[in-house]
Amino acid sequence: MKQSVKIGIVAALAAMLAAPMVPAAASAAPSPTGLSHGVGAHHGVGHGVGHGRQPHAVPTKDGPTSIAYVEVNNDQLANVGRYQLANGANAFDVAIIFAANINRDADGDAVLYANENVQRTLDDAATQIRPLQAKGIKVSLSVLGNHQGTGIANFPTQQAAADFAAQVSATVAKYGLDGVDLDDEYSDYGSNGTPQPNQQSIGWLVSALRADMPGKLISFYDIGPASDALSSSSSTIGSQLDYAWNPYYGTYSAPSIPGLGKDRLSAAAVDVQNTPESTAVSLAERSQADGYGVFMTYNLPDGDVSPYVSSLTQVLYGQAATYH
DSSP states (O other): OOBSOOOOHHHHHHHHTSOOOBTTBOOOSOOSOOBOSSOOTTTOSOOOOOSSSOOOOOOOOOSOEEEEEEETTTSOGGGGGGEEETTSOBSOSEEEEEEEEEEEOTTSOEEEEOOHHHHHHHHTHHHHTHHHHHTTOEEEEEEEEOSSSOOTTOOSSHHHHHHHHHHHHHHHHHTTOOEEEEEOOSOOTTGGGOOOOOSSHHHHHHHHHHHHSTTSEEEEEOOSHHHHHHHTSOHHHHTTOSEEEOOSTTOBOOOOOTTOOGGGEEOBEEETTTSOHHHHHHHHHHHHHHTOSEEEEEOOOSSOOHHHHHHHHHHHHSSOEEEO
16 A cells, blocks of 8 residues: 655654644644555554534435545545435445544553644534534544554553543544544554553453443454454444444455444445456445445545546445535
8 A cells, every 4th residue: 555645754753752632732743654554564465423513404325334534644534525426415424534643652651643634634623524514424533553552452451441542532522523433553562662462452442432432433444453352352342333344455355343243344445546446346236235234435535536436326325426
């Protein structure tokens, strides 16, 4: 996968020293990440409504929940809302801001951090987030590692996981988001003297988030040590997730998480800018035939790519998509 933004050594060092993203203050320095999904070393190379007014009634559609990740280092989140089906329904149901990070502070604790582009998207909620929610599209924040040894799979104690969950839930509340997406990439477990992953960490985090955010979305990008832990965890943990999806673009493989049925899984993974349209259509056809309830896309760009999107919506919903 291509790196979505190239940052010089000086900028990278500055980012490592930047303050964490907490509800009271915004981060300013860019993160050294910004990498595309699906390059996690563990598996190999591959990849509630928000605050304010309730959305207006919108036309409905029959078919899977459609996910659109947006690399906000490069593209505008608001573009997700410009795609409509022939009957006026939204082509996409959930927009995910890619991505905030898990940093490590001087005490070794996990802290939530946003680079300047993610923070700008959050701060510009009036133009980037609220218009989507007004259309009935939910908006989540992706959270993943930042090469500092800390991630969602190595919280050493249940309290440490709960402390990080509290940061996430406070950020979701502050910016009027609809949930969080958990991604176990780029953590570099073991660096900086950090512990290796453990089987309990992701379960502690999911349970704490669900307690803190009843009614909000919690989704899982099925990759990394956290994926292995969830695949063998109790169904009590998996049932607290809303969705999970295959992380390897251009492939078809459903996550296996006890407690999470196929109505909440995407076996397909489509990178809008890199997966050939014919492959994407084939993945949509297989998803429909197999009855999966979610269809995940990544890397929706600025501008009009409605022919590509329409090729998918024709299969998933029996309607063409247009760009407004």
